[in-house]
Amino acid sequence: MTHVIGSDAEALDVAGKLSQHIAEEAADRDTARRPPRAELDLISGSGLLGITVPARYGGAGAGAATVAEVFRLLAMGDPNLAQIPQSHFVYVNVLKQQGDAAQREFFFGEVLTGKRFGNAQSEAGTRHVQDYRTxxxxxxxxxxxxxxxxxxxxxxxxxxxxxxxxxxxxxxxxxxxxxxxxxxxxxxxxxxxxxxxxxxxxxxxxxxxxxxxxxxxxxHLTFTGPQLHGAYAQLLHAAIDVGIAGAALRDAADFVRTRSRPWFESGYGTATEDPLLIQRFGELTVRLRAAETLLAEAGRAVDAARADLTEDSAAAASIAVAVAKAHADGTAIELADAVFEVSGTRSSLEALNLHRHWRNARTHTLHDPVRWKIQHIGRYTLNGTHPPRHGVI
Structure with a gap:
């Protein structure tokens, strides 16, 4: 039976525990390409998929900042298991914005019983990503x-x-x-x-x-006025990237503490005493903490805009998310690559599968180009130009 989560605090507690659980076999699942059905069933049964259902329909009505943190935690455990329900939350949000009373009653009821939404959105072979032939x-x-x-x-x-x-x-x-x-x-x-x-x-x-x-x-009615559809979707993608970065730093520190030898020129008996390694871990931590802070700030901006939705508040939220996403992309790739820099040759062994962090980061950050986010951020900062109304900013 599916649990119904009653508050933001409970959602974060459940997500934290699930993150630790799904992390245990993440490397082995990736190596074997084993579909994570059992783990997805755990997520469904936990009630996390229903946390954004409004309170009047029986859900917790969790805000964007909470959902972003849930996704960051899940991605630290296994970013596959964070990306799979990303569309679920986006299309629950579509129902909240454009569904009629009967649709909300029916589909929110489905969600609260643990039913999962997938997605069928992108198409191949068209002129661009928003050219649809279906x-x-x-x-x-x-x-x-x-x-x-x-x-x-x-x-x-x-x-x-x-x-x-x-x-x-x-x-x-x-x-x-x-x-x-x-x-x-x-x-x-x-x-x-x-x-x-x-x-x-x-x-x-x-x-x-x-x-x-x-x-x-x-x-189509979503984009006829101020909207947060794109900001919300992109916030969750940014959370996945930040989670990947956190997992990479966690595993790098664990490897250095338990498996690395000191470089002979350092003069120290353990790798953890090497001042150059200490320096690099400090730099990587600064990058990660900045990404986490920008993600949290973006989540709060989306929540603030939802509470008072105007052209200005929607634009501010979209830009805050774009800043978080632009920073998170580079951070995830840098930290996933740094796993090997700080850990040495033995960290490259196939059996350890530490390269999954880089593969996951590099693949997920291809979802949409950061260079266009930087363009919109620059136009907003310099000229006060609001970002366009579409689903990827």
Whole structure:
């Protein structure tokens, strides 16, 4: 039976304990490419997937800052198990913003029983990432038929519901919530990335999938006024990067304490006494603490904007998240690489699988380019220009 979490504090406590548990076999799961179904079931049963359901529907109504910290903790345990539910939280948020009363009642009830949302959003072979060819056609009887093919469908393989982004007959984007086992839905586990190997970010094929009107949400309305959709989604991605960085520093320190020999020129008996290593760990800690602080600040900015949503507050929140994400990307890659710098040759042994931190960081940070975030940050700082209304800032 799925537990229902009642507060932000409880959510953080549960996430911290789960992080420690899923960290225990993270390296072995990655080596074996073992799908983390059992671990996902633990997350579902813990109640974490329902923490953002509003209190009036029976959830904790957790804020963005809390959710970001939950994701950071989970990513420290295993970033695969943090990335898989990222879309879950994003599409619960879509229902909060654009779902009608009946849709919220039904789907929030599903979430509180531990049901998981995946995603079918990105497409390959189109002009750019927001060029969608998947179509949601009216069937003439009040419902819809969905046809298309999606790629990078993180979490779909493990999902009870797959939110599908598609263009309707009016040319505007909608989200159709489709059962994972619906007729016409084919989920192909063909993700073969070097990192984030266990997210099952493969292909979803949709062939004449029937969708009742009550399972379709007008996502295009999200972007007609001040919105936090992109900031919220990006906040969770930033949290995953910060979690990867924290795990890398944790494992590097453990390796140096327990396995490293001192460099002979240091004159010390243990590696932990080497002043050059001490210096480097200090530098890496500063980088990590800065990333954690920027993440927390961004979460608070999103919460503040949600409490008083205006064009200015939405822009400030998006920029705060962009700053956190831009810093987190580089920090995750630097710290994952530094594992080997501070630990020496033995840390490169395949059996240890310490390179998973770098592979995970490098793969996850490819999600969207930081260079465009820097552009929007610069325009905002210099000219007061608000960032655009789309889902990746």
């Amino acid at each position: 179509r949601l056609r009216a069937d003439g009887a009040g419902d819809y038929v969905l046809t298309g093919e999606k790629h990078y469908s993180t979490g779909a393989l493990f999902a009870d519901w797959i939110p599908v982004l598609a263009l309707a007959d009016d040319g505007l984007p909608y989200v159709a919530y489709v059962p994972g086992g619906a007729p016409g839905v084919e989920i192909v586990d063909d993700w073969a990335g070097m990192g984030q190997r266990l997210t099952a970010s493969g292909t979803v094929r949709l062939t004449d999938v029937r969708v009742p009107a009550g399972h379709v949400v007008p996502h």
